[in-house]
Amino acid sequence: MEHHRFSHHMFVKASTRFAAFGIMLLGILGMTTFAENASAHGYIESPASRAYNCKILVNKNCGLIQYEPQSVEFQKGFPLAGPPDGKIASGNHHLFPELDQQSPTRWQQMNIKTGKNTFNWFLKQPHATTDWKYYITKQGWNSSAPLARSSFDLNPFCSVYDGGKTPGVNVSHSCDVPADRSGYHVILGVWTVHDTEMAFYQVIDVNIQGGNVPKPQPTPELVNGAVYQFVNTNSGKALDVFNGGTADGTNVQISSVNGSAAQQWQVWLHSDGSYKLINTGSGKALDVYAAGTADGSNVQIYSDNGTSAQKWSFSKHSDGSYKLINTGSGKALDVYAAGTADGSNVQIYTDNGTPAQKWTFTRVR
Structure with missing residues (x-):
């Protein structure tokens, strides 16, 4: 009886070991096949793409793309074909879902300027190439x-036509980044292979410096000299002067709509198409502290002085809300961390189209 139990135990133990070995072997073979298939591709090395920044550990928590930045491959023909929406950054590759994560702070942003920029590809093994194209948000x-x-x-x-030629392992393109872009944007580089149905997709997270802020245009919906209440669409809270203060430097925040003078702003049109917003409770202007231009610069009230720190342009979104852009910085009026609580701070931040930067206005008088 004891011998039978011992034999059964040894059989189960041996079977488990063989099964584990089989799974390990399949895993090794799978990774080997993946690596062999991936060896003939390429990535954008400079300015570093999202995938390449994963490889060099600038981007964190990237998953398997860290080992295969050259393997973001999918059907060619973008934008009519190619990866589906929501899967563009990963090339719809099931092994690289992390690349499709998207937020204003998820990925390291590479500083570039508008105008001439050089985009450098490294090709693990070149292919006959139809063309290279670059798109921007x-x-x-x-x-x-x-x-x-x-x-x-x-x-x-930017488009570069190769017509079937096979490039070297290092490829460079000189392209003009549009002058009307600034702050955080994503550039999509597409390398289209000539003799297969595939293309390679690389996204680059960039912080564009030196962009030209579009000339402000008067907003027809605003009546010059009228008084308005501004409400953040994300929180439903009003643009508010802390504690109804009247001193220079009093902080600006969001707070529940209450109809007080601390939440009423008289708009005045400048000759350059921008506006100043004067708080009716204090007679002070909506102002960026110390004329700051960096993300996170604080917003306050301050004596009307006509500087660009107090000039704002309005741009309407398709949903009917507006963004308010400070003309001195090119940055948007923003609620810190998309806060919704009373007292959440108001600052300027790179225009990103989020609800934290969307405002509606209602005429009070």
Whole structure:
């Protein structure tokens, strides 16, 4: 009886070991096949793509793309074909879902300027090439939503036609980044293979410096000299002067709508198309502290002085809300961390199209 039990135990133990070995072997073979298939591809090395920044550990928590930045491959023909919306960054590859995560702070942003920029590809093994195209996100794109065709200007800002030639392992393109972009944007580079049905997709997270802020245009819905209440669409709270203060430097926040003078703003049109917003309770202007231009610069009230720190342009979104852009910085009026509680701070931040930067206004008088 004891011998039978011992034999059964040894059989089960041996079977378990063989099964574990089989699973391990399949895993090794699978990874080997994946690596062999991936060896003939390429990535954008400079400015570093999202995938390449994963490889060099600048981007964190990237998953398997860390080992295969050259393998973001899918059907060619973007934007009519190619990866589906929401899967553009990963090339719809089931092994790289992390690449499709999207927020204003998820990925390291590479500093570039408008105008001439050089895009450098490294090709693990070159292919005969039809062309290379570069797309950029629209002004006011939503950087918190998964990348979709609606995120991009679908007319490439740069195209290079190779007509079937096979490039070397290092490829460089000189392209003009549009002058009307600034702050956080995503550039999509597409390398189209000539003799297969595939293309390679690389997204680059960039912080564009030196962009030209579009000339402000008067907003027809605003009546010059009228008084308005401004409400953040994300929170339903009003643009508010803390504790109804009247001193220079009093903080600006959001707070529950209460109809007080602390939440009433008289708008005045400047000759350059921008506006100043004067709080009726204090007679002071909506102002960026110390004329700051960095993300997170605080917003306060301050004596009307006509500087760009107090000039704001309005731009209407398709949903009927508005973004308010400070003309001195090119940054949007923003609720810190998309806060919704009374007292959440108001600042300026790179225009990203999120609800934290969307405002409606109602005329009070």
